[in-house]
Amino acid sequence: MPTLPMPDLLLELFSEEIPARMQAQACHDLRKLVADALVARGLTYEGARALATPRRLVLHIAGLPARQPDMREERKGPRVGSPEGAIRGFLKSAGLQSIDQARIEKDPRKGEFYVTTIERAGKPTAELLAEVLPEVVRGFPWPKSMRWGASSAKPDALRWVRPLHSILCTFGPETEDPEVVAFEINGTRSANVTFGHRFMAPAPIKVRRFDDFVASLEKAKVIVDPERRKNIILHDARDLALAQGLELVEDEGLANEAAGLVEWPVVLMGEFEAAFLDIPPEVIRATIRANQKCFVLRDPTSGGLANRFVLVANMIASDGGRAIAAGNARVVRARLSDAKFFWETDLRVPLAARLPKLDGIVFHEKLGTQSKRVKRIMALARELAPLVGADPEKAERAAQLAKADLVSEMVGEFPELQGLMGRYYGLAQGEDASVAAAIEEHYKPQGPNDRVPTDPISVAVALADKIDTLVGFWAIDEKPTGSKDPYALRRAALGVIRIVLENALRLHLLDAMKEPMKRVHDARKLQHAAHRTPKEQEEDEIFEAAFEDKRAEDHQWVLLFFAERLKVHLREQGARHDLIDAVFALPGQDDLLMIVRRVEELGKFLDTEDGGNLLTGYRRAANILRAEEKKDGAGAFDEPRAADLLVLPEEKALATALARATADAAACVGNEDFAGAMRALSLLRPPVDAFFDKVTVNAADPRLRGNRLRLLNELRRAVHNVADFSKIAEAAASLVRGAPSGPAHKAASPGP
Amino acid sequence: MLNDNPLDPRRSFQGLILTLQGFWAAQGCVVLQPYDMEMGAGTFHPATTLRSLGPRPWKAAYVQPCRRPKDGRYGQNPNRLQHYYQFQVIMKPSPPDLQDLYLGSLAAIGIDARLHDIRFVEDDWESPTLGAWGLGWECWCDGMEVSQFTYFQQVAGFECAPVSGELTYGLERLAMYVQGKESIFDLNFNGRDGAEEVSYGDVFLQAEEEYSRYNFEHADTDMLFRHFKDAETECRRLLESGAPTAGSNEPRHRLAEPAYDQCIKASHLFNLLDARGVISVTERQSYILRVRELAKACGAAWLQTAGGGA
The missing domain is CATH 1.20.58.180 (Class II aaRS and biotin synthetases; domain 2)
Incomplete structure (x- = not known):
């Protein structure tokens, strides 16, 4: 029997202009919703693809079977002799006329049951499509949708992103004329007709399947594939630039948006007066991009922007695009005039003179105005300055001016230029170059790929800004939960981590946070006190105490929060999370750089044979201790061991080695020489092995037993000088556990 | 080609207004006169705000002077005024061919769709003071926003049933475009030449200066x-x-x-x-x-x- 070609589905939802930013997600949703609905009905397919233009959503599903497969299902019914009601229910659900149609099966434990086999013939796919597609359209997850026209008064009115005008839906194999999948939504009947470009080819077009659909539309000046439109835009834009000896300033986001605004891209070049090039290039770009969706061009000879721009029209105009380019240039000129006006007006007002305006801007209802925030950041930047090698005066000045550009005309118009404009204005107004740079850089790093500031002034202000944010929002209990982090606190913490690590800064987080935390709490207390009525004053003492508790709590929170962020950061860099835990478990770890150094050294050490064996020895000691502490109580072996109770040469040797290793390791840790500390510990390996080989810990003499356990406890403590080895994952020592008795080191293997 | 008709929409500001009124009158709209109160946008006119509520069909077109005290520039800025005109069209329920009607109105005022790049770019409308919102576009002609096109979904906090379609033309901007002028004040108001010409500045420049003073300094x-x-x-x-x-x-x-x-x-x-x-x-x-x-x-x-x- 010859295999029949599998039919294809073509669906087009033709509407008024769909917002560019929604098209990609809509393609994804359309494909997924239809494909899932088909799969749920037992229909598999070879391939599915969704495409969009400003006026249409298109779905092509290739290789669908013509019919749904037949279904067979065993249905178990009630026990023989069940009440009438149960029998009736079974007959109804199984679609039987009388109980004689069911057979009886015996269950060895429960007796006799009615059973029937339900067979359902598969429906034609086209029929299923006619059910599925209207459901998908009616339930489509547009981020914003609307009603329109006379039908909008009805309660069940269809909602779509913009008015939906026609639906094309065909289904059939390549060899035959496909049929129209017939359905109706909101009074619109599906058909096999589409329409070309709004202005260049608006006439209806009869369509059979996807191939001729794409080809006919292309003839009618519509390119259905957004990726192709984007490539045409980029290709033509580069060409056009090159022809003028210029370079396109590439912009992926803009290319995607432009592709979502046209059905037939026509790339044209426009020009503006060179005098506008006095405006900072970022401003020119923001103006032209945000308002006009146009690309800017670079002049390779000067390295700066050229006084040209590239626009993407949707029209092959009768004059070759001259009027369109001229019209766009007019608008660009007007916009640049505005920008030039903002730039020149802003330059006349010193940044410091803008500060009073920050009084009127609420940063957060519970944290006061931007002005108050700036004062906090100034104080903190000054405190941090000596720790990061910055001049405190300059750091304070930079912090004072850091937010001043928020009330400039330009940033009011283009919020994305915050910081950058402050830098330009600061420089032009004679601020110190590193102060000006810090105004821009204090926002950095914005994300994991953004640059980290390195100039000490920038570092001081960037840290101060982020720590103020963290401390402030913690104080008012706006902590991130799950996927919700409305104030980007995780990003702020990661920013602090990256600044500290990449600049190799020594900073005790708790110390650094102490003052800002106190400032925020004091301000909150004041605010609170202002709202007290005499009647409530007796509660104030309780409140005071609660504030103290809260502060202590916040300190714990800071460490945990940073520990979490640091773990995420280090994991991304390939570090083992258990080693991070092992270091964080030590008390008072708030020096990020040292934590990371210690984690690195620990990783290296565990990779050596000595390290692996020491871990094994540690585990044996810790396991024994845990078991014995259960019997004798926690802390039972915390006393120092007694020298006169050391009997065997191996325990004496371990005691001596321990005393020495503990002293050496502690001295090394004191000098932040973690490698040295681990080397010192590694010398414990032979005496530890020998001890476990020859010495019975649980001796019959309780005094000997106690003393030996105290000795092991000493070993545990010595190791904890460097890291809490109990947090190190079992995987690192899994080979050891399978080892028979005998010295552990034979079976030990280096860590992964 | 431009003819000698002073009321050609490409020659005069008033010709533009009259053409739009004629076009929408032919679509069955009642042509109203401006509401006699100060307001920030044509949407505030009761013919739009109130009439877009309730089930009764309604079609209207009118010019509405808009007052935006904050936008005053003492007549110094060629693109910004504290007093300007909007041409407003409201059709309830929104007809299925409203986009085509709109494009027809552009053709009527001399914007040739074969020569220009006309686009509907997402721009959802919301008026916090009116408790109103709708979805639609800003309509671009060669990169310039010439109109707002909105399907009202809610007005005064009530769901619109049925939905109205609203068009708002920024008349001065549109006139600058079709007349090819760089400053609002240079617009030809009456379509005459030479000594007979009355410009937009002749009519409104002094008012802009005085009202800017009032709005910013003297109120x-x-x-x-x-x-x-x-x-x-x-x-x-x-x-x-x-x-x-x-x-x-x-x-x-x-x-x-x-x-x-x-x-x-x-x-x-x-x-x-x-x-x-x-x-x-x-x-x-x-x-x-x-x-x-x-x-x-x-x-x-x-x-x-x-x-x-x-």
Whole structure:
């Protein structure tokens, strides 16, 4: 029997202009919703693809079977002799006329049951499509949708992103004329007709399947594939630039948006007066991009922007695009005039003179105005300055001016230029170059790929800004939960981590946070006190105490929060999370750089044979201790061991080695020489092995037993000088556990 | 080619207005005259705000002078005015071919779709003071926004049933485009040449200077605050006294439109106070909210009138 070609589905939802930013997600949703609905009905397919233009959503599903497969299902019914009601229910659900149609099966434990086999013939796919597609359209997850026209008064009115005008839906194999999948939504009947470009080819077009659909539309000046439109835009834009000896300033986001605004891209070049090039290039770009969706061009000879721009029209105009380019240039000129006006007006007002305006801007209802925030950041930047090698005066000045550009005309118009404009204005107004740079850089790093500031002034202000944010929002209990982090606190913490690590800064987080935390709490207390009525004053003492508790709590929170962020950061860099835990478990770890150094050294050490064996020895000691502490109580072996109770040469040797290793390791840790500390510990390996080989810990003499356990406890403590080895994952020592008795080191293997 | 007709929309500002009126009149719209109160946008006209509520069909077109005190530039900026004109079209329910009708109106004023790049670019509309929102576009001609196109979804806090389609043309900007002028003040108002020409600046430049002074420097803010309160109080009072009383044989609201006038007044007074810079950021929100509450109450009253379908 010859295999029949599998039919294809073509669906087009033709509407008024769909917002560019929604098209990609809509393609994804359309494909997924239809494909899932088909799969749920037992229909598999070879391939599915969704495409969009400003006026249409298109779905092509290739290789669908013509019919749904037949279904067979065993249905178990009630026990023989069940009440009438149960029998009736079974007959109804199984679609039987009388109980004689069911057979009886015996269950060895429960007796006799009615059973029937339900067979359902598969429906034609086209029929299923006619059910599925209207459901998908009616339930489509547009981020914003609307009603329109006379039908909008009805309660069940269809909602779509913009008015939906026609639906094309065909289904059939390549060899035959496909049929129209017939359905109706909101009074619109599906058909096999589409329409070309709004202005260049608006006439209806009869369509059979996807191939001729794409080809006919292309003839009618519509390119259905957004990726192709984007490539045409980029290709033509580069060409056009090159022809003028210029370079396109590439912009992926803009290319995607432009592709979502046209059905037939026509790339044209426009020009503006060179005098506008006095405006900072970022401003020119923001103006032209945000308002006009146009690309800017670079002049390779000067390295700066050229006084040209590239626009993407949707029209092959009768004059070759001259009027369109001229019209766009007019608008660009007007916009640049505005920008030039903002730039020149802003330059006349010193940044410091803008500060009073920050009084009127609420940063957060519970944290006061931007002005108050700036004062906090100034104080903190000054405190941090000596720790990061910055001049405190300059750091304070930079912090004072850091937010001043928020009330400039330009940033009011283009919020994305915050910081950058402050830098330009600061420089032009004679601020110190590193102060000006810090105004821009204090926002950095914005994300994991953004640059980290390195100039000490920038570092001081960037840290101060982020720590103020963290401390402030913690104080008012706006902590991130799950996927919700409305104030980007995780990003702020990661920013602090990256600044500290990449600049190799020594900073005790708790110390650094102490003052800002106190400032925020004091301000909150004041605010609170202002709202007290005499009647409530007796509660104030309780409140005071609660504030103290809260502060202590916040300190714990800071460490945990940073520990979490640091773990995420280090994991991304390939570090083992258990080693991070092992270091964080030590008390008072708030020096990020040292934590990371210690984690690195620990990783290296565990990779050596000595390290692996020491871990094994540690585990044996810790396991024994845990078991014995259960019997004798926690802390039972915390006393120092007694020298006169050391009997065997191996325990004496371990005691001596321990005393020495503990002293050496502690001295090394004191000098932040973690490698040295681990080397010192590694010398414990032979005496530890020998001890476990020859010495019975649980001796019959309780005094000997106690003393030996105290000795092991000493070993545990010595190791904890460097890291809490109990947090190190079992995987690192899994080979050891399978080892028979005998010295552990034979079976030990280096860590992964 | 341009002809000698002074009322050619490409020659005169008034010709542009008359052409648009003629075009929309031919589509069955009632052509209204501007509402005789100060307002920030043509949408505030009761022919749009109130008539877009309720089930009764409605088609109207009108010019509305708009006052935006904050936008004044003492006549110094070629693109910004504190007083300008909008041409407003409202069609309820929105006809299925509203986009085509709109494009037809552009053709009527001389914008040839074969020569220009006309685009519908997402721009959703929201008026916090009116408690209204809708979806639609800004309409671009060669990269310039020449109109707003909105399908009203909600007005005065009520779902629009049915939905109206609203078009707003920025007349000065459109005129600059079709006349090829770089400054609003250079627009030819009457379409005559030489000594007979009256420019937009001849008509409005002095007013721009004077009103900018008034808006930014001279408006008596104590009085404006007082008037805001007065308008708010009057609006509430009218809403109450016009409300249908239980058991009476008049089931409808009797003062919805006069009450709404006071809402328009309050909104404009707020704009004046805002321009004078005497409303702080936090207060701003609460003033907007107060106007919105009036607008919602007026919308509710309108729905209890014959015009609102009651």
